[in-house]
Amino acid sequence: MTTIRRRVARTLALPVAAVLVLLAVVVAIEARGYARAASAARAVSHVLAVQDLVQELQTERGLAAGLLGGNAGFRAELAPARARVDERRTRLDRLVTGPLDALDGVRISTDAATISRASAFGFYTARINDLSRIDTDLDGAGDTELRRGASALRALGDAKEAIAQERAFLNGVFSAGGFRKGEFLQFVTMRSAKDAALATFTRYATPEQRASADYVFGTGAGQVARHFEDLALASGDGRDLQVNPQSWWSAHTTVLDDLLRLEQHVGSVISVRAETLRDQATRRMIGLGVIVLLCVAGAIWLAVAASRSIARPLASLAARADELSQSQLPSAVRQVAAGAEVDAPDFEPPVGATREVQAVAAAFDRVQRTAYALATEQAQLRRGTTDSLADLGRRHQNLLRRQLGLITRLEREEADPAGLADLFELDHLATRMRRNAESLLVLVGATGPRPGFEPVPVEDVVRAAVAEVEEYRRVTLRRIDEVRLAGTAASAVAHLLAELIENGLAFSSPEVDVELQGRLVGDRYLIAVVDQGIGMTGADLDEANRRLRGEGDFLTAPARYLGHYVVGRLARDLGAEVVLTPSPVTGVTARVVLPAALIVAEPALPPITVEYLPAPAPAPAALPQQRPAPMAEGDVARTPNGLPRRPPRAPRVTRLHAAPGPADLSPDETRSRLTAFRSGVARGARSEEPQT
Template sequence: MTTIRRRVARTLALPVAAVLVLLAVVVAIEARGYERAVSAARAVRQVLAVQDLVQELQTERGLAAGLLGGNAGFRAELGPARARVDERRTRLDPLFTRPLDALDGVRISTDAATVSRAAAFGFYTTRISDLSRLETDLDGQGDAELRRGAATLRALGDAKEAIAQERAFLNGVFSAGGFRTGEFLQFVTMRSARDAALATFARYATTAQRASADYVFGTGAAQVARYFEDLALASGDGRALTVNPQSWWSAHTTMLDDLLRLEQHVGSVINARAEVLRDQAARRMIGLGVLVLLGVAGAIALAVAASRSIARPLTELADLASRLAGEKLPISVRRVAAGEADAEPPPMTAPADATAEVHAVADALDRVQRTAYALATEQAHLRRGTTDSLADLGRRHQNLLRRQLALITRLEREEADPAGLADLFELDHLATRMRRNAESLLVLVGASGPRPSFEPVPVEDVVRAAVAEVEEYRRVTLRRIDEVRLAGTAAGAVAHLLAELVENGLAFSSPEVEVEIQGRLVGDRYLIAVVDQGVGMTGADLDEANQRLRGEADFLVAPARYLGHYVVGRLARDLGAEVVLTPSPVTGVTARVALPAALIVAEPALPPPPPVTVEYLPAPALPQQRPAPDGRTPNGLPRRPPRAPRVARLHPAPPDPALAPDDTRSRLTAFRSGVARGAQPEEAQP
C-alpha cells in the first residue's frame, strides 16, 4: 500500500536524482584533479629522492673510474661515497632501487681490479639512466605550469648526468695519462649531450632558473673545470695529458653540488605548485560537497514538509481511530454491558492545522464511531439478555433434573421388579448426563455459582465419577492413577471437566476402541491424561482447539460442536488448571490436564507410636509385655482403622433403607440388565 510520503518522495525523486547525478559528475572530475595533484606532489618527492641517490651514484662512478684508471688516491674517498649511496637507497621503495641489485658485485670487482674502467663506467651509467627514467606521470598533468616545471627538472637532470659522466670519464683519462682508442669520441659525445640538455633547460626554465644556472657555470670551480675540459679537447690527437686528477675532480664535484642545489630548487617549485593544485582541488571538492549536502537536505526538507503537512494529520487521525477500535469502543461496550450509563466515547476531531479534506475524514470517522457504538451497545444488551436467559434456563433444568433424580431414586428403592429396576437405572444414567449438560450451560454463561464443600476426595473416585457421567463408560479403561486427595470444593468441577474430555474422546473413536485415563503426581502438580485412538486432529485444528481451551474465544459465535471445549476452558480457568490437546503416540488425541498444587490435599499424618516398656524379672525368664492400650496392637503400634469406601458420591442422595438379601439380588440383576440394554443400539432396543 502506497503512503503519501512515498508519493511525495517519488515526485521529488527524479529532479533530485538528476541534480545529484550532475553534482556527482562534477565532484568526480574535481576528485580526479585532486588525485592527480596529490600524485604529482608525491611524484616530485620521489624524483627528488631519486636525484639524491643519482648524485651519490655519480660520485661513486667517478671515484671508481679514477681508481681503475690507476689513481690509488681515490680509494680512501670511495668507501664513504658507497656508504652515502647505500643510505640513499634505504630511503626509497625497493621497487625503485631494483636496478641496483648487482651493485655489490661491481664494487667487489672494482676493489679487486678485475673489471675494466670502461665496463665499470658503463654499468654505473646504465643504472643511473634507468633511475632517471622512472615513470612519474608528471608530463601528463593537466596544469601547464606543472608540466613545464617537470620538463625543466628533467632537462636539468639530463645536463647534470652528462656533466657527471664527463667528470667520471675524464677522471679516468687523467689518471691514465691520456685518451685510449675511442675514448676521445666518447668525451665529445658527453659534451654534446650536456649542451643539448642545457639548451632544453633554457627553453623550459623560468628567468630566475636560467639566471641561477648561469651563476653556477660562472663560478670559479666551473672555470677550473672548463680549463681542464679545454686541455682534454686539445689532446684529441693522442698526446699525453699530465694534469692533477684530484684538482679536476674537486672542481667538477663543486659544480655538480651547485647543480644539485639548483635541481632541488626546481623540484621545490614544482612541489609547491602541486601543493597549490591539491589545496585548490580540495577546496573545490569541499565546496561541491557542501552544495550537494545542501541540495539533498533541501530536497529532503521540502519532501518532509510537504508530506508532513498532509500525512501528520491523517496519521494522528488514524491513531485516534485505532485507539477507538482497540481501546475506547471496547471499554465503552463493556461498561454498557455492565449497566453503566454515559459510556459513549468522545467524538473524533482532526488537528486544528489540518486541511479541509482531513476535517471531512474526521467527521466521517466520527459518524462511523457513533454508528459502531450504537450497534455495539445493542449487541451488548442482546448478549447480556441472551446470557441471562441461558442462565435462567440452565437453573430451571438443573432444578427439574435434581427433582427428577430424587424421584428416580425413590422409585428405585420401591421397585421390586428387576426389569423395571433396570429401566429406572437407565433413566437415572440419562438424567445424570442431562444434569451435566445443564451444569455445562451454567458454566458457559458464568452462572455456575459456588460449589458445595465436601471432605477431600481420592482422585480415583473423582475419575470414576467422571466416567459414570458418560454414555459409553464401559469403553473407558483406568490405567495407573497415583493416589492423592483433591479438595472437596474442586472435586465436582474436576469430574465435570474430565467427563467432557472423556466423552469427546469416545465420540471421535471407533466403537471397539477404548479410551485410557492415567494420573501421575509430578512435582507439586497432578497430571491426568485422557488418551484416545480416534481419528485425530490436524495441527491447525489442534491450535484452534487449544485456543478454545485457554478461553481465548467466545462460545456464542462458535459452532455448537465445540461447546465442550468452552466448558472445559471455563472450568480449567476457575480451577487454575491447564488443559492441552496433543497428538497421541499412534493416532488420536491426548488431553493433558495439569491440576495445580492448591487442589491437592495432603494425607493426614499418623501419630507417632508410644514407647514400649519391657520389664525384666529377677529370675531368668522372658519379658512380659504390658497390656496394650485401646486402639493399639499388643506391640504398642497404632491400629489402622478400616479404610473408607473408595467411591464417594459427589452428588448427595437420600440414604437407602436396609434391604433384604433377595431385594439386593434383584436390584443387582436389574442393574446388569439395564447396563446391557443401554449398551445396545437404539434400533435394537424393544
Template sequence: MRTFRIRTIRHRLALLLALPTGALVVLASLGTAGQAARYSEAGRSSDRVALAVTTESLVHQLQLERGLTAGLLGGDESFRAQLGSRRAGADQARRTLDQRLAAGPPGADAVRSALSGLARLAELRGRADTGTATRADALGFFTDAITGLTSAAFAGLGASGDDRLQASLTTLRALTDATEAAALERGTLNGVLAAGSFKGADYPSFVRITAVKNAALAQVPRTATAARTSALDAALRTPAAVSVAGMEQQALAGFAADRLPVTPADWWRAASTLVDDLQQVGAQAAQESLDRADGLRSAALRSLVLDVALALAAALGAGALGLAATRSVTRPLAALAAEAGRLADRVLPDAVARIQGAGPDQDLAEAAALPAPERPGRAAELAEVGAALDRLAGTAVRLAVEQSVLERNSTRSLAGLGRRNQALVTRQLGFLSGLERTEHDPGVLANLFELDHLATRMRRNAESVLVLVGEPSPRRWARPVGMGDVVRAALGEVEDYRRVVLRQVDEALLDGGAVAEVAHLLAELIENALAASAPDTDVEVFARLTATGYLVAVVDHGTGLTEAGLERANARLAGRESFLVGSSGLLGHYVVGRLSVRLGAEVRLTPSPVHGVTATVLLPGALLAREARPTLVGEAR
C-alpha cells in the same frame, strides 16, 4: 510482470516535487556553469596579460641591448661601457620570464617557443665584443627575437569577450609596436651615426621603420582611453621627443652626405628618453589591461559565488518546502494512524471490557463512553478523516453495546433455562432414587438404573449450559472426596462408560467445592475420547499424583487430529475462544475451557504414542486436600 508502484504518500509527494526541483537545479547548474566558464576565461585573460607584461619587460631590455650593440658595431666604442649593464638587465628579465612560465599560464608554450630565438644570444654577444659580427647581423637577430616574443605574448589575447579589455589590449599592442619601432629606429640610426653615414640598405630600412612608428602612434588614440591618449601626447611633446623628430629630419635630409650632422651620443640620449617614455605609456596601458582583467575575474568570481549561493539556497529552499509539505501531510496522517491504532488496541478494547464487565444495573452507554479526541489545527480534509474515524469508533462501540445487551439477555435466558432444567433433572433423579429403593424386581430395577444414568447425563448437559454462561455449579460437597470417586462420578455421566478402563488412580483427596466441576470436566473429555474411538476399542484413564498437582490422562485410540486441529482444540480447551463464535458441535471443548480457567487447571491434547489422542488434565495442588485417606480403585468397566 509486476508494475512498479509508489506506495507511500511521502514518496509520492517527493516524486511530485522532484520534477520542478530538478528543473530548478538544472537551470541553476547551467547558470553556475556559465559563470564558472566566465570566471575561468577572465582568469586566463588576466594570466595572459600578466605574461605579456613580463614578456615585454624582456623585450624592452633586448631593445636597449640591440641599440647599444648596433652603435658598438657601427664603430662607436663609447657604447661598450653601457653594454654590460644592459646585458645583465636582459638576463635578469629572462630569468623573471622563466619563473612566470614555470607556473604554466595560458600562452606559455608559445612564449617558450619564441624564446628559442635567443638560443644564439651568447654567441652573438661574443662576436659583437670581438667585432666579428656585423651591424646588420645584430639588428636582424634582435629584431627577429623581439618580433617573435611580441607575437607570442599577444597571440592569446585576440578576443577577450569584453569591449573595454579588448580596447585596452588593442591599445597595448599598438603602443608595443610603436615602442618597438622607436627602439628599432634608435638602434638602426645609432649604428648609422656611429658609422658616419647611411650605407647600403640603411636608408630604406630607416625610412620604413619611421613609417611603421608613425602608423602605430596614429593607431593608439583610436582605442586608448583619454588618460592614455593624454599620456602619449605628453610623451611626444617632451624636449627629447622634439629633438628626436629634428634629428630624424636631419638624417632624412642628409641621407646622401658623407657624414651626418648628428652625434651618436646625442641621438642615443634623446631616442632612449623617447623609447622610455613610450615604454612607460605602454606600461600604463598594460596595467590598465591587467586591472580590467583582474576586475573581470573578481566580478566573475562574485557572480559565481552568488549563483552558487542562489542555487544552493534554491535547492535547500525547495527541499525545505518539500519536506514541510510532506510533513504537513504525513505527520497528521501518522497521528491519525496512531490514533486509529490506539482506538483499535486500547480504547475500543477497554470500552468493550467495560461494557462486558458492567453490572446488571449499570448503564452500558455510560460504561462505553469514549474519551474526546484532541486534534488541534488540522486541515479540513484531515479533520474530515478524523471525524470519520470518530464515527467509526462510535459505531463500533454501539455495536459492542448491542452485542453486550444481546449477550446479557442471552446469558440470562440460558442461565434461567439451565437452572430450570437442572432443577427438574435433580427432582427426576431424586424420584428415580426413591423408586430404586422400593423396587425388588431385577428387570424393573435395571430399567430404573438406565433411566438414572440418562438423567445424570441430562443433568450434565444442563450444568454445561450454566458453565457456558458463567454460572457456578450448584452442587457442592462439604468434605473432600477421593479422586477415585471423582473419576467414577465422571464415568457415571458418560453414555458408553463400559468401554472405559481405569488403569491407575493414585490416592488423593479433592476439595469438596471442586468435585462437581472436576467430574464434569473429566466427563466431557472422556465423552470426546469415546466419540473419537471405534466402538470396539477402549478408552484408558490414568490418574497420578505429581509434585505440582494431580495429573489425569485420558487416552483414546481413534484416528487422531492434525497438528492444526490440535492447536485449535487446545485454544478452545484453554478458554481462549468464545463458544459464541465456535462450532456448535464442539460445545464440550468450550465447557472444558471454562472449567479449566475456573479451576486453574491445565488441559492439553497431544498425539497418543501409537495413534489417537491423549487428553491430559493437571489439577493444581491447591485443589487437593491436606489430609489423605486410602482409596482403592480396581480395574473396572
C-alpha cells in the same frame, strides 16, 4: 510498501534535478569566465615581463648598432645593458628559451666586430619580433574592455618597437655620418610602422591613455627626438649627417622609457580589469553555489515539510484510531455488555491538520460511531443471549433436581429389581441432562460459587465422571494413584473429565475402549484420557488446544466444539491445564494437570462408628459390568479397572453425624449417594460370581 515521504521526494526529484542541472550549467559558464579572467591576469603579467625584456633588448640592439657604426663610446654602456637583458631573460626562461638561443654568439661577434651592423640589427629585430609574438591569449578574453585594453597594449608595444628600431638604426646612421645605400628606405619603413602602431593605439586606447601618449611625445626629449628624425628625413639625398649620436640616443631612450611606463600603466589597467572580472566571477560562483545549496536545502525542507504536514497528522490519526479501537472502544463495549450506559468515545482530529485530514478524521469518527453502535448492539444481544441461556440452564437445573429427587424417592420405594434397574437408567439419563445444564451455565459464566465439601478421593471423582457418560461400559480405568481432591473442586473436575471421556468415546470405534490413568507427578496430579479413535491433524490439534485454553467465543463457534469450550472454562476456573496430544498408536490423549492447590493431604482418621446394613438385592443386568480380568498390584487386590477391590461383604455405611433426611440432601449429595449405592449393588452382584 511506499510512504508519503517517498512519494513527495519522487515528486520533487525531477524539478530539483532540473534546477540543479541549470545551476550547474550556469556555474560551469561562470567558472569558465573565472578561468578566462584569471588567465588574462596571468597573461598581462607575462606581457609586461616580456615587454621589460624587449625594452632591454632594444637598448642592447641600439648600443650594438652604434658600436658597429663606429662609435666606440657605446662600448661602456653595452655591458650593463647586456646584464639587464640576462636578468630579465632568467625571469622568463621558460618563455624565451627558444628565441634567445644564439644571443651569446652575436654578442661575441659584436665585440669582435666580425658581424655587420645590418646583420646585428636584423638578429636583434627578429628576436624582438619573436618575443612580441608569444601568444598570451589576451585576444580570447570574453570582456570587451579587456580585449580593447589588450589591443591597445599590443599596439603600444608595436609602436615602441618601431621607435626602438628607429633609435637603433639612426644611432648607427648618425655614428656612420649618414645613410648608406638602401638605409633611408629602411628608415622610412620604420617611421611608417611607428605611425601605424600609434594610430592603432589611438583607436583602442582610453582618452586618459591617449593623453598620456601625447604627453610623452610632447616632452623635451620627445621634441629633440622628433628634431633628429626630421634631420634624418631631410637627408634622404645622401648628404652627410653631422649629428651627435649620443644626444639622439639619450633623447630617444628617454622617450622609450616614458613609453615603457605608459605600457606598464596600460598593462596595470588590464590587470586590474582582469582581477575585477576574476573577483566578479568568484563572487558569482560563490553566490551561485549558495543559491544551489539554498535550492537543494529548500527542496529538501519543502519535501520534509510537505511529508510531515501529511504524515504527522496521519500518524497522529492512526495512533488515535489504534487507541480508540484497542482500548477505548472495547472498554466502552465491555461496560455496555456489563449493563452500564456509556456514550461512544469522541474522536477529535489532530491539531493543525489539513482539511483533507480533518475530513478523514470525520469519516473515521462516523465509522467508529457506527462500529460502536453495532458493537453495543451485539454486546446487548450477547448479554441478552447469555442471560437467556443462564436462565434456561437454571430452569433445566431446577427441573432436573426435582426429577432426580423424584427418582430417588421412587428408587427407595421400588422393590422390583427390573423396575429398580429402569429407575437407575432413568437416573443416569437425568444425571447426563443435569451435566448438560451445568455445561450451559459454565459457558455463560453463571455457575456461581460451589459449596464446600470434605476432601474427596480422586477415584470417586473419576467414578462420578464415568457415571455421567452414556457408554460408561467402554471406559477402562487403569492405575489411579490415590489422592484426595478439595471438595469444592470435585464436581468441576468430574464434569471436566466427563466431557473429555464422552468426546473420546464419540470419536472411537464402538469396539474400542477409552482408558483413564492417574499419576501423582511431584505436587501436581496428572489424569490422562486415552482413546484409540480416528485422531486429529496437527492444525486441528492446535485449534482444539486453543479452545481448551479458553480462547475464542463459543457463540460464534460450531456447536460440535461446545465441549471444548466447557472444558476450557472449567480448567481456567480450576487453574488446571488441559492439552490434547496424539496417542502413541492412533487417536488422541487428553492430559489434565491438576495444580497442587486442589490436592489435599491425607488427614488422620478420627474414631468412627461403623454400622453394617443388610446386603441389597442383586443388581439388574442393565447396570454397568466390570471386565473379568482383575489386576493385582503388590498385596492389594484390584478390580479390572485398576481400583482397590473391597472385600465381598455387605456395604459399609459410615456415619459421622446423624443421617439427614431426603429433604435435607442437596443435589450433589443425592448424586453422590446414588453413585455409591449403584457401585455397591454392582460389587454385590460381582461377589456372587466365581473369582478367577
